[in-house]
Structure formats: C-alpha cells, structure tokens
Amino acid sequence: MPKINASTVAEHRAQQREALIGAAIDILVNEGATAVTPTAVGARAGLARSSVYQYFNSSAALLATVTEEAFRRSNQALTNAMAAANGPLERVEAFFRESLRLGAEGAHRPAAALMSAGLHPACQERLMELHLEQVEPFRAAVREIGVPDPALTADLIAGMLHTALAAADRGTPLDTVTERTLALVRRCLTTGGQHEPRGDGR
Incomplete structure (x- = not known):
C-alpha cells in the first residue's frame, strides 16, 4: 500500500x-x-x-471523468456568481464576468479540447448535455428579460462570449475584454440600447 x-x-x-x-x-x-x-x-x-x-x-474511463470534471468545477463558480446577482440582466452579466474570469484561468480549455477530440458518440453526447446544462441559467435569464426571440438572442450573445474568450487568450487585458463585452451585452438586452437601472447606481 x-x-x-x-x-x-x-x-x-x-x-x-x-x-x-x-x-x-x-x-x-x-x-x-x-x-x-x-x-x-x-x-x-x-x-x-x-x-x-x-x-x-481504461483511457475511455479517464476521458469520461474528465468530461464531467471539465464542467463541474466551472459550474459551481458560475452558480455562485449568478446567485449573488439581483435581476435577470445582472445574472447575465454575472455569467459573462465569471465565464471570462474562468477563461483567463484556462478553465475552458479542457472542454474545448474535448469538443475537437473526436470522442466516442456517447461521450460527445454527454459533453453536449453538460454544455447545455451549463448555459441554461444564462438562457433562462435572457428569457426573463423579455427580449424578442430570446433563444436566438441568447445564441448571438453567447457568440460574443466566445469572441471575448479568444481575445483574452490572445493577450487582451481581462478587464478591458470584460467591460467592453458587458457594455455590448447590456445594449443588446435593454430597450433602445439604454442601460437598465442598476442597484449600485451605475
């Protein structure tokens, strides 16, 4: 032993x-x-x-566990960040802010590597299930805001998150990427591009 x-x-x-x-x-x-x-x-x-x-x-058992772990660790951080937010817009912002922070730490890289790994179909299916579970709280917040065509809007905004993660990977300062991304998200989710009132006075 x-x-x-x-x-x-x-x-x-x-x-x-x-x-x-x-x-x-x-x-x-x-x-x-x-x-x-x-x-x-x-x-x-x-x-x-x-x-x-x-x-x-087996190698398959290792990859199956890594697939679960690639999301479990991030999910807890995202859940905590969104739970501390007030209102659906703030929850969306919290999801983006925490996703970018995690991305700067490299938390998205295991999932990205798995996505392009040509895994067994069952593992690929589970990977997609985990991804959908992770983004559902964000999508629910978008629906709650009441924007037109919320599913499409959520997909388009999620594209901004992927672009922001790529910018951070290329070396753009995280604070710059985060604040610019959040400004664009607010414009997309508030009527006429006007900012929704915030509890902190900003």
Missing part, C-alpha cells in the same frame, strides 16, 4: 483520484485526447500504472 498522505484512507484515495484527474486534464489540454492513457496519466501524477487502474480501468 502506498504511503498515506491524509488522515484517513478515504481521504488519501480522494487525493490520489484528484491528482489523476488533474494529470489527465493537463495531458488533454497540452497533448490531446489520444495522449490520455493510464500509463501517461500515472506518470504525470507520479503513480504506477497499477495504481491508476484502481480508479480508472
């Missing part, structure tokens, strides 16, 4: 599993989905391949 680095065996196993997932995500982002194998992941995490198989019995 490997040396225990936690107060209980359960905590130790949780730490090892987390290390393996982190290693798999790192390999996925930097080397692609085909490089995510038990041997490579174990080596990156500092564990023997036999130890990896205690948690994941």
Whole structure:
C-alpha cells in the first residue's frame, strides 16, 4: 500500500483520484485526447500504472471523468456568481464576468479540447448535455428579460462570449475584454440600447 498522505484512507484515495484527474486534464489540454492513457496519466501524477487502474480501468474511463470534471468545477463558480446577482440582466452579466474570469484561468480549455477530440458518440453526447446544462441559467435569464426571440438572442450573445474568450487568450487585458463585452451585452438586452437601472447606481 502506498504511503498515506491524509488522515484517513478515504481521504488519501480522494487525493490520489484528484491528482489523476488533474494529470489527465493537463495531458488533454497540452497533448490531446489520444495522449490520455493510464500509463501517461500515472506518470504525470507520479503513480504506477497499477495504481491508476484502481480508479480508472481504461483511457475511455479517464476521458469520461474528465468530461464531467471539465464542467463541474466551472459550474459551481458560475452558480455562485449568478446567485449573488439581483435581476435577470445582472445574472447575465454575472455569467459573462465569471465565464471570462474562468477563461483567463484556462478553465475552458479542457472542454474545448474535448469538443475537437473526436470522442466516442456517447461521450460527445454527454459533453453536449453538460454544455447545455451549463448555459441554461444564462438562457433562462435572457428569457426573463423579455427580449424578442430570446433563444436566438441568447445564441448571438453567447457568440460574443466566445469572441471575448479568444481575445483574452490572445493577450487582451481581462478587464478591458470584460467591460467592453458587458457594455455590448447590456445594449443588446435593454430597450433602445439604454442601460437598465442598476442597484449600485451605475
């Protein structure tokens, strides 16, 4: 049995599993989905391949878990940000602001790598389900605002988010990208381009 680095065996196993997932995500982002194998992941995490198989019995199992983790970590941050907002417009802004912050940290890269990885159809389907679950609170806020054709409007505004993430990836300062993007979003979602009154007086 490997040396225990936690107060209980359960905590130790949780730490090892987390290390393996982190290693798999790192390999996925930097080397692609085909490089995510038990041997490579174990080596990156500092564990023997036999130890990896205690948690994941195949490359497919690793990728399936990474697919879930690529969204779980971001979803919690997005949920917390939107819960602190007042009103649908502020929830949309919170979704964009937090998405851009997460993007600057590279949180979108695992999902982007998975999208272009040519995964098994079942994994691709789950990836799309997770994406739709992630953006539904944003789409619900757009519907609540009452804009015409809210589904199309949400799709078009989501395109701005993708463009903003790309701009941040290219090195445009995050604050600049965020404030300019939010200004455009407000114009799209308020009547006649006028800003909706805000609780903070801005």
